[in-house]
Amino acid sequence: MSLALNQWTTRRWSVAEAVDGCVRHGLEAVGLWREKVAEQGLAQSVKLVREAGLRVSSLCRGGFLTAGGLPGEDGRRAFAQALESNRRAIDEAAELSAACLVMVVGGLPGAQPGEPLPAAGFSRDLAGARERVAEALAELAPYAGERGVKLALEPLHPIYCPDRAVLSTLGQALDLSLAHPEEQVGVVVDTFHVWWDPRLFEDVARAGRRIASYQVCDYLHPLPADVLLGRGMMGDGVIDFTPITRAVRAAGYTGDVEVEIFNAEIWAADPDEVVATMKTRYEELVLATG
Amino acid sequence: MSLALNQWTTRRWSVAEAVDGCVRHGLEAVGLWREKVAEQGLAQSVKLVREAGLRVSSLCRGGFLTAGGLPGEDGRRAFAQALESNRRAIDEAAELSAACLVMVVGGLPGAQPGEPLPAAGFSRDLAGARERVAEALAELAPYAGERGVKLALEPLHPIYCPDRAVLSTLGQALDLSLAHPEEQVGVVVDTFHVWWDPRLFEDVARAGRRIASYQVCDYLHPLPADVLLGRGMMGDGVIDFTPITRAVRAAGYTGDVEVEIFNAEIWAADPDEVVATMKTRYEELVLATG
Numbered sequence: 001m002s003l004a005l006n007q008w009t010t011r012r013w014s015v016a017e018a019v020d021g022c023v024r025h026g027l028e029a030v031g032l033w034r035e036k037v038a039e040q041g042l043a044q045s046v047k048l049v050r051e052a053g054l055r056v057s058s059l060c061r062g063g064f065l066t067a068g069g070l071p072g073e074d075g076r077r078a079f080a081q082a083l084e085s086n087r088r089a090i091d092e093a094a095e096l097s098a099a100c101l102v103m104v105v106g107g108l109p110g111a112q113p114g115e116p117l118p119a120a121g122f123s124r125d126l127a128g129a130r131e132r133v134a135e136a137l138a139e140l141a142p143y144a145g146e147r148g149v150k151l152a153l154e155p156l157h158p159i160y161c162p163d164r165a166v167l168s169t170l171g172q173a174l175d176l177s178l179a180h181p182e183e184q185v186g187v188v189v190d191t192f193h194v195w196w197d198p199r200l201f202e203d204v205a206r207a208g209r210r211i212a213s214y215q216v217c218d219y220l221h222p223l224p225a226d227v228l229l230g231r232g233m234m235g236d237g238v239i240d241f242t243p244i245t246r247a248v249r250a251a252g253y254t255g256d257v258e259v260e261i262f263n264a265e266i267w268a269a270d271p272d273e274v275v276a277t278m279k280t281r282y283e284e285l286v287l288a289t290g
Numbered sequence: 291m292s293l294a295l296n297q298w299t300t301r302r303w304s305v306a307e308a309v310d311g312c313v314r315h316g317l318e319a320v321g322l323w324r325e326k327v328a329e330q331g332l333a334q335s336v337k338l339v340r341e342a343g344l345r346v347s348s349l350c351r352g353g354f355l356t357a358g359g360l361p362g363e364d365g366r367r368a369f370a371q372a373l374e375s376n377r378r379a380i381d382e383a384a385e386l387s388a389a390c391l392v393m394v395v396g397g398l399p400g401a402q403p404g405e406p407l408p409a410a411g412f413s414r415d416l417a418g419a420r421e422r423v424a425e426a427l428a429e430l431a432p433y434a435g436e437r438g439v440k441l442a443l444e445p446l447h448p449i450y451c452p453d454r455a456v457l458s459t460l461g462q463a464l465d466l467s468l469a470h471p472e473e474q475v476g477v478v479v480d481t482f483h484v485w486w487d488p489r490l491f492e493d494v495a496r497a498g499r500r501i502a503s504y505q506v507c508d509y510l511h512p513l514p515a516d517v518l519l520g521r522g523m524m525g526d527g528v529i530d531f532t533p534i535t536r537a538v539r540a541a542g543y544t545g546d547v548e549v550e551i552f553n554a555e556i557w558a559a560d561p562d563e564v565v566a567t568m569k570t571r572y573e574e575l576v577l578a579t580g
Binding site: 108111114116117124125126127130158161162168169171172195196197198199219221222223225227237238239240243 | 449
């Protein structure tokens with residue numbers, strides 16, 4: 001396992017700055033975000049990571065596949081748009097030779113991430129939303145496979161079920177992945193999202209080589225008012241990383257370990273200091289599996 | 291199934307006022323809280339519910355069994371105190387002929403409900419905390435059985451795992467209950483806590499007659515800054531009650547359906563209006579199972 005910087009941890013850094021930062025701090029891999037890649041330019045981003053000799057541990061993110069659950073023409077149009085957007089994300093992941101494209105599958109149909117529920121054009125059909133995800137994957141997995149891209153289904157903490165991901169547990173993501181070849185669809189184990197799950201260790205073992213990405217950060221308590229920003233540096237929250245890392249390793253995962261932190265204080269700090277702290281905490285708390 | 295008022299929904303009401311309110315609104319059962327019973331007096335509370343002809347659908351709450359996970363003498367003392375407090379709760383439930391004693395099992399050892407993590411005297415050992423709950427249940431279940439009280443294990447939404455309940459899914463609660471006779475230990479299905487769970491319907495069916503209490507309220511989105519108060523009146527949030535009620539009924543549950551809402555606006559409103567709204571929404575959204 002090797003430590004990687006997910007560029008959202010040092011959010012103010014461009015792709016060029018994140019690549020420089022990784023090299024400066026001796027990291028071998030970087031997780032990129034589509035918005036940042038678009039700002040840098042895709043071709044330039046590819047050139048930067050190749051010349052720096054970095055692996056792209058993930059591209060974040062595809063997904064948001066559930067709006068097709070809205071009735072009628074609105075639903076059909078939203079589903080087609082989601083598929084098209086995801087095909088572009090797959091193309092970009094292929095260009096970047098990213099180890100996977102992280103998929104945040106979307107919440108209840110019509111709910112917008114981080115926004116209050118809309119008064120109309122919203123569906124409470126959670127089971128239906130989950131079916132839409134399976135349908136979209138059936139379209140996207142072969143497309144990804146043809147381009148050598150692995151889709152990595154990310155279960156999100158149930159607090160994000162209304163608006164960001166109706167995939168709420170590792171077991172659920174794993175079950176969904178099994179309909180597709182291992183090289184096309186895998187799962188993400190992100191400690192923030194899964195630390196509480198009583199079936200975690202059983203499902204990590206069951207996932208085995210389906211684990212496409214291992215992401216680490218801590219779960220803060222209490223959460224801040226904007227729950228999206230409840231991710232903390234390892235050691236600042238409630239998670240015991242040791243047994244989780246041990247389980248992921250025992251399942252056969254040998255890829256990069258991304259640190260992905262959404263946190264207003266960390267975003268305000270000097271990115272070089274953040275990366276230095278990240279390296280220290282990773283050695284002390286994530287790698288130290290006894 | 292019959293609608294019941296959990297008295298925390300009309301928090302400003304004493305036991306006497308809640309009993310009067312239930313009678314006035316034609317409800318047959320009330321869920322009581324230990325604090326309120328203590329204020330009214332246990333004997334007087336028993337007298338009030340009996341004379342009104344009400345069932346006590348639950349007593350809230352026992353639990354907080356995990357502090358025994360702290361090291362050394364602190365842990366031993368905390369464990370003994372938790373057992374003693376729960377024996378008193380069981381005694382009260384027996385006096386009130388409550389259908390069950392709701393158990394909120396407690397969070398990580400040393401974490402206090404709703405408080406920031408303490409700097410010291412805190413444990414991240416989640417698996418160990420879950421073992422302490424099983425150990426405490428082994429002590430308490432026979433004591434409850436001798437007094438005709440059923441302990442109802444309540445899985446709480448994973449957002450409460452750090453500080454309130456290391457029981458996070460219905461399946462986990464059910465598995466824990468199976469070590470004990472059905473009349474001693476059951477589970478709570480509370481829509482707020484379990485609506486997101488991809489295994490919900492499978493586990494409700496598996497629970498069958500272990501379901502000791504069905505509680506309903508909605509899940510608000512976004513949650514308020516104090517996540518404890520994210521419960522809403524049915525219809526105000528993201529939950530589709532129809533399939534859940536149908537599943538609970540199909541599992542064989544024939545008990546009372548408590549509405550339990552922690553919500554600052556609802557607590558500030560006229561309790562009689564809250565109960566009237568509760569009745570209407572219950573008929574429209576919870577009972578209407580198609």
